[in-house]
Amino acid sequence: MSVADRVRIRETTLLSDNWGRLEKTVFDWRRSDGSWQTQIRETYDRGDGAAVLPYDPERGTVLLVRQFRFPAFRRGHDEPLLEACAGLLDADDPAGCAKKEAEEELGIRLTDVAFAMAAFMSPGSVTERLHLFTARYRPEDRIGTGGGHVEEGEDIEAVELPFETALAMIDTGEICDGKTVMLLQHIALKGLMRR
Structure with missing residues (x-):
């Protein structure tokens, strides 16, 4: 099973778009035991x-x-x-x-x-x-x-x-x-x- 099969994105909210882009994402993660867990993460993207x-x-x-x-x-x-x-x-x-x-x-x-x-x-x-x-x-x-x-x-x-x-x-x-x-x-x- 790929990681893409283990992630279901529910919602993404833009928090800031200044020098970089800061987003809050709510997603479901399929754990190793097969159960689903809702998680929230903030990611900062300013490019590579x-x-x-x-x-x-x-x-x-x-x-x-x-x-x-x-x-x-x-x-x-x-x-x-x-x-x-x-x-x-x-x-x-x-x-x-x-x-x-x-x-x-x-x-x-x-x-x-x-x-x-x-x-x-x-x-x-x-x-x-x-x-x-x-x-x-x-x-x-x-x-x-x-x-x-x-x-x-x-x-x-x-x-x-x-x-x-x-x-x-x-x-x-x-x-x-x-x-x-x-x-x-x-x-x-x-x-x-x-x-």
Whole structure:
């Protein structure tokens, strides 16, 4: 039996349609024992995204962005987050989006991006699937200063760190963004960085 055979949607109510779309759905779920249970869930849909973590195995560095994230601040995180650069797909394919975000946020032109994985980052309430990439870069790939788009509220700092330092920052909590943790560990597990 597929999941589609186990869900009967009864009612969907639009709660908000601003930056993203927030809906409340009442549905019946067929439990493993065959009985039906009515459940209510809110889902937030803002589209899918892509993220890329550029790395330079020759110099042993990675490029990250540092930016203010209001939801993290709201939860008591008093510093801008260090993250892999990322953005919403909009009309782009995932690889094209990753390259575009690297130019806008980091000021580098990436020619080849390598797909790492696609993951739901918070599947209990957010519909977004994030497509994660890595890409080799060199200092001569720099085409600008980065920083993002002011009109979109972006105030981004490009940060180059030694890979080992970035990896250690996971343990200290200085890097606490899920996509960034996953990409740093992916680079380590795949042996992409010379150690």
